[in-house]
Amino acid sequence: MIQRVLATESALTLIARLQARYGELMFYQSHGCCDGSTPMLFPKGEMALNSTDIQMGEVGGVPFHVSEMQFDYLSGSQITLDVEAGSVGTFSLEDSEGVHFVARSRLWTDEEWRELSAQG
Template identity: 50%
Template sequence: MANVQKVLATDAALALIERLKAKYGPLMFHQSGGCCDGSSPMCYPAGEFLIGDSDVLLGEIGGCPFYMSRAQYEYWKHTRLVIDVVEGRGGMFSLEGPEGVRFLTRSSLFTPEEYQQLQDEWNR
């Protein structure tokens, strides 16, 4: 059985990631927990945002690691994150800000089968 993907990106998000990688080099993402920039996916040059034991690696989008705080993940672990792009100003610390667009997190519930597979992984 294939691993359940916890985070995906739309074609528009993948295209933006490629543009940003061409400008800034390797990137990373962290799902903001709602402080200064609300709850939005934040894009940084790889290594610029310090990841610690309190962060969970959800997967990769566009070849870039995507993290979330462990506490926030406990609330969202039953959903798949789908990273998209919309017009407008996003987080002031996120690299896409000058592009006139922002990353946006959409979500969908895992199927019962996917959620069971995730629970089996957690219990290993």
């Protein structure tokens, strides 16, 4: 089964550290402007999801949600979460550590696209 969202070792290490500190977590990446297109990490339940939000995947035991519009945009690619130095001034939990999550994407191969289509 192909995963739509992956994470680097750096991202997984940071996620684990933040889970130990805050408990259950959730990612959300909207389609908004500015920081709204940054993957943000919240304590589970701190951000209310609506009926059009989609769980695109899970990394480090943490669900990764996007808006329906963002899912349509990202459906042609695989996301890999990584970590970069520097605060970007969001409400995301890692901001207090002076780092931020970034989402890198790559397009699906034709074979992967066929497999994803079969998965539904």
